[in-house]
Amino acid sequence: MSQPILPRRALIGGLASAGTLGLAGCSGDPPTYGSLLRMGDNLTWRAHRLLFGRGLAREYDKSEITSIVAIGTTDPANAMEPAFDPDQGDAYDRLRHGAFADWRLEVAGSVARPGFYSLADLQRLPARTQVTKHTCEEGWSAIAQWTGTPLGLLLKASGVKPTARFVNLHAYDMLVETIDIVDAFHPQTILAYAMNGRDLPVQHGAPLRARVETQLGYKSLKFLRRIVVTDRFEDPGKRGDIQNGWSWYAGI
Amino acid sequence: MTASLETAAPDAGHAAWVRLCHWLIAAAVLTLAYSGVVILMAHPRLYWGNAGNDLTRAWLELPLGRNYRHGGWAPPLAFGTGPAGPVSRVRTYDIFNQNGWARSLHFLVAWGLAAAVFAYLVVGAFTGHLRRALLPALADLSPPRLWADVRAHLAWPPPRAAGGPPYNLMQKLAYALVIFAALPLVILSGLAMSPAVGAAWPWIPAIFGGSQSARSVHFLLLCALALFLLVHLAMVALTGAWRQLRAMTFGGRR
Numbered sequence: 372m373s374q375p376i377l378p379r380r381a382l383i384g385g386l387a388s389a390g391t392l393g394l395a396g397c398s399g400d401p402p403t404y405g406s407l408l409r410m411g412d413n414l415t416w417r418a419h420r421l422l423f424g425r426g427l428a429r430e431y432d433k434s435e436i437t438s439i440v441a442i443g444t445t446d447p448a449n450a451m452e453p454a455f456d457p458d459q460g461d462a463y464d465r466l467r468h469g470a471f472a473d474w475r476l477e478v479a480g481s482v483a484r485p486g487f488y489s490l491a492d493l494q495r496l497p498a499r500t501q502v503t504k505h506t507c508e509e510g511w512s513a514i515a516q517w518t519g520t521p522l523g524l525l526l527k528a529s530g531v532k533p534t535a536r537f538v539n540l541h542a543y544d545m546l547v548e549t550i551d552i553v554d555a556f557h558p559q560t561i562l563a564y565a566m567n568g569r570d571l572p573v574q575h576g577a578p579l580r581a582r583v584e585t586q587l588g589y590k591s592l593k594f595l596r597r598i599v600v601t602d603r604f605e606d607p608g609k610r611g612d613i614q615n616g617w618s619w620y621a622g623i
Numbered sequence: 624m625t626a627s628l629e630t631a632a633p634d635a636g637h638a639a640w641v642r643l644c645h646w647l648i649a650a651a652v653l654t655l656a657y658s659g660v661v662i663l664m665a666h667p668r669l670y671w672g673n674a675g676n677d678l679t680r681a682w683l684e685l686p687l688g689r690n691y692r693h694g695g696w697a698p699p700l701a702f703g704t705g706p707a708g709p710v711s712r713v714r715t716y717d718i719f720n721q722n723g724w725a726r727s728l729h730f731l732v733a734w735g736l737a738a739a740v741f742a743y744l745v746v747g748a749f750t751g752h753l754r755r756a757l758l759p760a761l762a763d764l765s766p767p768r769l770w771a772d773v774r775a776h777l778a779w780p781p782p783r784a785a786g787g788p789p790y791n792l793m794q795k796l797a798y799a800l801v802i803f804a805a806l807p808l809v810i811l812s813g814l815a816m817s818p819a820v821g822a823a824w825p826w827i828p829a830i831f832g833g834s835q836s837a838r839s840v841h842f843l844l845l846c847a848l849a850l851f852l853l854v855h856l857a858m859v860a861l862t863g864a865w866r867q868l869r870a871m872t873f874g875g876r877r
Binding site: 407408409410411412414415419422423424426427428429431435436437438439440441442445504506507508509510511512513514515559566567568569572574575584585586587615616617618621622623 | 662663665666668673674675676677678679700702703704709710711712713714718720722723724726727728730731734814816817818819820821822823824825828834835838
């Protein structure tokens with residue numbers, strides 16, 4: 372894909388954000404809590420936003436699909452799993468036994484029209500299918516085909532406000548992942564309900580998971596329950612990355 | 624004009640900017656090697672191509688910690704594409720994973736390494752240091768001269784070396800390979816593993832034939848740099864460790 376020449380507005384915006392490349396950020400930026408490592412995470416995020424355009428992650432041929440391991444939470448109803456949420460596990464179990472007919476995705480926060488979407492609602496919206504590589508922070512990777520609703524499309528349909536800067540994804544386990552608005556509107560960032568041409572299996576996040584192809588695998592949160600658009604970085608505390616010692620930005 | 628930055632007199636030993644870059648790069652490489660091995664321990668398997676995981680073939684499995692050839696896999700789930708088609712398996716094994724701090728430390732220090740290597744190359748190019756001190760003359764690369772230099776290195780006892788250039792042929796080749804090849808390639812192969820870099824600049828992973836190939840190259844370059852470090856430290860020790868350390872830290876020759 373050829374890169375367009377930077378328009379002047381992007382150049383000026385880039386120069387402006389170059390000023391904040393240092394350790395200080397603007398208010399509403401991801402917190403560092405005085406940690407050098409977290410400052411480094413924000414430096415990498417800023418540099419990526421300054422340098423990178425809207426390039427698409429490589430898409431592969433279906434014949435290149437590989438086997439894939441399922442890690443992290445592989446069943447939100449299993450109380451033995453480390454990220455089990457006692458407040459959500461039973462609800463997930465009931466929804467699964469009902470083939471997710473009663474499942475709804477909540478869209479909330481900085482949107483003009485918050486609401487709830489069933490799987491059928493999402494499947495009525497235009498879908499995108501992509502064969503992409505999942506890159507796990509552990510070091511392995513796998514290629515699979517994903518079909519789902521572009522997150523940007525859903526955010527636009529919900530009347531996302533111009534002040535929106537981050538999106539928090541909430542799951543049926545204890546996990547919450549934050550992505551910035553640039554990744555949220557990336558054309559390959561989708562809410563996937565199908566994998567390799569079939570319904571998403573439970574071990575890979577049924578009924579709906581995020582696919583954020585410009586980020587490491589842990590940003591492609593499984594078992595989605597709720598999406599909250601925010602104007603400033605809302606640290607999800609012990610459910611999020613930072614307070615568990617991980618980088619909130621996972622582009623590298 | 625450029626001579627003011629470079630050591631004006633050939634006897635002055637290491638220039639101040641060389642000493643600064645040397646120790647910055649040394650500290651960065653050691654921290655990156657440490658955090659890099661911790662990262663590798665989370666998944667001590669290496670592959671060629673774009674993708675690889677526990678369910679595909681590795682070209683190297685490293686016995687690093689408890690994740691080496693670990694078991695703990697649920698029965699495979701097929702995707703309905705025939706017996707040879709892709710499968711998925713749930714991992715039930717609790718792996719060693721310290722990547723939270725190790726990755727962030729690795730990338731923080733990688734910024735420092737990139738800055739120090741860049742500064743060294745730019746100042747070195749402008750002062751003529753790279754050409755004068757590091758690049759061997761073409762005529763020196765003839766087999767007789769190379770052989771003569773190898774033989775000189777095998778002489779016992781080893782001669783006491785003065786701190787700083789001029790360097791002999793083997794020194795020039797070793798230092799040039801590190802600064803012109805190994806360090807730039809280790810940064811590039813590191814970038815090639817990043818999903819955001821791969822989307823923005825797909826030519827970077829393409830250079831290595833895919834991001835898993837880049838990960839393998841990244842590891843092989845660590846091995847090459849570790850080998851260089853061992854030989855480097857041995858040569859420093861054999862030719863006057865204390866004097867050489869002082870010359871690389873405070874400058875001067877004595």
